[in-house]
Amino acid sequence: MSNVIAIVKSEELVELGALMVDLPQNADGLKVLITRFEGKVRAWINSCPHDGRPLCRDPAFLWEKRKKLLQCMNHQALFNAKTGICEEGPCKGKSLYGLITKEKNNQIIVSKGEPKNG
Numbered sequence: 001m002s003n004v005i006a007i008v009k010s011e012e013l014v015e016l017g018a019l020m021v022d023l024p025q026n027a028d029g030l031k032v033l034i035t036r037f038e039g040k041v042r043a044w045i046n047s048c049p050h051d052g053r054p055l056c057r058d059p060a061f062l063w064e065k066r067k068k069l070l071q072c073m074n075h076q077a078l079f080n081a082k083t084g085i086c087e088e089g090p091c092k093g094k095s096l097y098g099l100i101t102k103e104k105n106n107q108i109i110v111s112k113g114e115p116k117n118g
Helices: none
Strands: 004-009 017-022 031-037 040-045 069-071 078-080 086-088 098-104 107-111
Touching: 004 017, 004 031, 031 107
Parallel strands: none
Antiparallel strands: 004 107, 017 031, 031 040, 040 098, 069 078, 078 086, 098 107
16 A cells, blocks of 8 residues: 655745645545745645644645745644744644655655654
């Protein structure tokens, strides 16, 4: 059984950009957010640790661009784009659920499992 959740073309994800893809085989209809910050690709489950609602419905509005943080659309909680840890808001100190990402041969591969920090 493969752990791969999604494969997208690298060119589809610009710096401070985000893509949303389906999380296969989940009863809650969750999505995955794939982001690029400081050249590194990361992926997060689109669910705020505060109350489980989606961080965003449209990935074009995910970033708080002045501070370069990820922003929840519901309570404006702000998350570190490298670690997924909430820096401001009702879930301060809690973390987004991250997934493993790998960029190779002009493709971004998102897999199940917890990523290494960094």
